[in-house]
Amino acid sequence: MTSYHYLIIGNGAAGLSAAEIIRRRDAFGRITIITNEPYLFYSRPGIAYYITNQISERQLFSRSHSFYREHRIDLRFATVRSLDLEGQLAFLDDGEPLAFDVLLLATGASAIRPPFLGGDLEGVVTFDTLDDAKRIIKYSRKAKAAVVVGGGITAMELAEGIRHHGTRTHLLQRGDRIWPRLFNEWESTIVENQIRHHGIDIHYNEEIAEILGARGRVAGVRLKSGRVIKCQAVAVAIGVRPNLQLVQKLPIQQDKGVVVNQFMQATIPTLFAAGDVAQVYDRWTSQHNLDVLWPSAINEGRAAGYSMVDVAHGCEPRYRYQKASPFNCALFFGLHLTVVGRVNGSPGEDVEQLSYLSRGSSHVWTAPFSPSYRSAWDKDGTSSLRIVMSDGRIVGAVLLGNQELADPLRRFIEQEVDLSNYQTSLMAGGTKLPQTILRAWRDWHQHW
Numbered sequence: 001m002t003s004y005h006y007l008i009i010g011n012g013a014a015g016l017s018a019a020e021i022i023r024r025r026d027a028f029g030r031i032t033i034i035t036n037e038p039y040l041f042y043s044r045p046g047i048a049y050y051i052t053n054q055i056s057e058r059q060l061f062s063r064s065h066s067f068y069r070e071h072r073i074d075l076r077f078a079t080v081r082s083l084d085l086e087g088q089l090a091f092l093d094d095g096e097p098l099a100f101d102v103l104l105l106a107t108g109a110s111a112i113r114p115p116f117l118g119g120d121l122e123g124v125v126t127f128d129t130l131d132d133a134k135r136i137i138k139y140s141r142k143a144k145a146a147v148v149v150g151g152g153i154t155a156m157e158l159a160e161g162i163r164h165h166g167t168r169t170h171l172l173q174r175g176d177r178i179w180p181r182l183f184n185e186w187e188s189t190i191v192e193n194q195i196r197h198h199g200i201d202i203h204y205n206e207e208i209a210e211i212l213g214a215r216g217r218v219a220g221v222r223l224k225s226g227r228v229i230k231c232q233a234v235a236v237a238i239g240v241r242p243n244l245q246l247v248q249k250l251p252i253q254q255d256k257g258v259v260v261n262q263f264m265q266a267t268i269p270t271l272f273a274a275g276d277v278a279q280v281y282d283r284w285t286s287q288h289n290l291d292v293l294w295p296s297a298i299n300e301g302r303a304a305g306y307s308m309v310d311v312a313h314g315c316e317p318r319y320r321y322q323k324a325s326p327f328n329c330a331l332f333f334g335l336h337l338t339v340v341g342r343v344n345g346s347p348g349e350d351v352e353q354l355s356y357l358s359r360g361s362s363h364v365w366t367a368p369f370s371p372s373y374r375s376a377w378d379k380d381g382t383s384s385l386r387i388v389m390s391d392g393r394i395v396g397a398v399l400l401g402n403q404e405l406a407d408p409l410r411r412f413i414e415q416e417v418d419l420s421n422y423q424t425s426l427m428a429g430g431t432k433l434p435q436t437i438l439r440a441w442r443d444w445h446q447h448w
Ligand SMILES: Cc1cc2nc3c(=O)[nH]c(=O)nc-3n(C[C@H](O)[C@H](O)[C@H](O)COP(=O)(O)OP(=O)(O)OC[C@H]3O[C@@H](n4cnc5c(N)ncnc54)[C@H](O)[C@@H]3O)c2cc1C
Pocket: 009, 010, 011, 012, 013, 014, 015, 034, 035, 036, 037, 044, 045, 046, 047, 048, 078, 079, 080, 081, 106, 107, 108, 109, 127, 128, 129, 153, 154, 157, 243, 246, 274, 275, 276, 277, 291, 292, 293, 294, 295, 297, 327, 328, 329, 330, 359, 360, 361
């Protein structure tokens, strides 16, 4: 019996999910996972709750050493420095070549480094890993004041985490409201109120010109407006970029990430990519898009695992991956947020196009609307519900606060349920909107 070698670079959601499927489908294969982090698999989104003390370090880990042993997964703590795809070799930091039959690139994405002067001072942090989380806690405990830069979920999680430790926290926003690419004005206001309620100072239309230092440490920031804020820590969350360093010079199709087909295969058949590093076809935009989402990484990793076994055994891959509608549920400042599908907060408005995707989000969310898209919404003081419809179907939803309708809306969107009969009532918005969604949901359940 031939034993094939499956090599996986990355021990995150995509890499581990692939390994689990491979072991299920090939009892004899050799599986190696390589990670340059000194940890077993942990929940990366969970580190946002770790810095606010909502969960302990131990709760981040859902796989023990015995899991790797029982699944006969050889986990190696090393960095892959280069690849020879033709020779099917990976070179580790000690120079050791590792031969493989099929390779999965599951290297994730990394935060954009601070692009301003002073970005390398002690006290400047980005937020990718558990080690970053530990640094953030350390700096927060020492600092009297901190500045957080960025407009997405990670920036808000950072502001909440730092504030939790009693540090005076300033949140800088380049625009004039919170996350305008995603939220409409009312949604931005709900989030803003919640942020202020937690004692955080928000500064709109402000950007860092320079991080000021003293003896190699952060001492403050000078803003482009000329204003200076004294602080001892700066947290930067201005977007992420897929970790493509290993393949950048290799002859495979790449755009923002590694472009893969429906089998998660790159343009070289023995190379697969999944998770934050992969650019995957999605039917919602008819484009290859990036997601920086945990559920997407798991599903793509699993899909890659199926195809890797087929290809290792000399067969055509059979398992076609169909990307689900990208979604995220998050909790920040005590506020629940669910985003599903296409929800662009400012269609038609001249809102700045971001160069980089923020964590916990998808390109699909903010893709430009087609003219047939219509939205409707309902709101009260602390909650809001917005849907986007096209051709009698709901194609996107944002729920802030009350999450009662999150599940029905996800199902309607994912299964492209025809709601033409309810459209007039849905589009009326206001209190009719949640009532009609519930009615449609009950009717749909009875029917199916
Ligand atoms: C603070 C934070 C909050 C988040 N919040 C959410 C959220 O609310 N909802 C959501 O859906 N998603 C969220 N995400 C995003 C989610 O965690 C990622 O989409 C997901 O972890 C991607 O999984 P992955 O396997 O592709 O990559 P990763 O989990 O990043 O794993 C990549 C792995 O590759 C390894 N690696 C990279 N290069 C090399 C190399 N050369 N050699 C060896 N090893 C290498 C790394 O060490 C790492 O183990 C959040 C992420 C962060 C950091």
